[in-house]
Amino acid sequence: MTRIGYIVGSLSSTSINRQLGRALETLAPEGIELVELDFSALTLYTPDHDADYPVAAREWKAAIEGVDGVIILTPEYSRSLPGVLKNALDWAARPWGTNSFNGKPVAIAGSSVGAIGTAAAQQHLRAILGHFNAPTLGQPEVFLTHSNVFAADGSLLETARPVLETFLAAAIAHVEKHAPVAVA
Structure with missing residues (x-):
């Protein structure tokens, strides 16, 4: 089974991008597991932590390393x-030489009002992500206006479904093409 983690770049309890992530979960085809990678336990990054990385940061790095690819x-x-989000990315890329995104396939989307x-x-x-050496999906680019994707009750609009399905299919293909192959 292909495991793809998604990162919601907001800590808001009413995040529209978390709503987007949950919609993608429901659209995932059989054989694909989408899981949220939560960075809410991270403190602000400083190089002072590099010699003794906090537990929350080690768990964050392990979560990224434990999936085949990432959707941000x-x-x-x-x-x-x-x-x-920048803070979470900084934690993932440090200490120097232990970048959790190195070679990790990534796709990007976002929703806004x-x-x-x-x-x-x-x-x-x-x-x-280019600096991190993370192969990043170029197309399709997905810049969503929230009211064109979700109804007032939070349900996914049928007109948005093909856009999300196309993005998800491209993200899955990108991950499967670029995910490292385990050596036995």
Whole structure:
């Protein structure tokens, strides 16, 4: 079974990107397990921790390393990715030489209440992932306006289903193409 972790780039209890992640879970085909990778226990990163990594950070790195690929669902704050997501990425990439994203296939999507979705945040995220040597899905780009994806009651709009199914199929193919092969 292919395991893909999804990271919600927000700590909000009403995160629309968590809602997006849960919708993707329901659309996952048989043989694909989507699991949320939770970084909420992380404190702010500082290199002072590199010599003695905290338990929460070790667990975070292990969660990333324990999946075949990652989908990052990011909101956009002030035309960039949220600080909490950047902090989680910093923890995952440290200490130097132990980058949990190195070679890990990643796909990006995001939902926002704004008209341009999460385009600027995703561009910044792509730059970070390039530095991490994480093969990142180029197409399709998915910049969602929340009201075009979910009804007021939180249900997935039927018009959005094909967009999410296409993205998920591309993400799965990307993960299966780039996931490291276990050597017996």
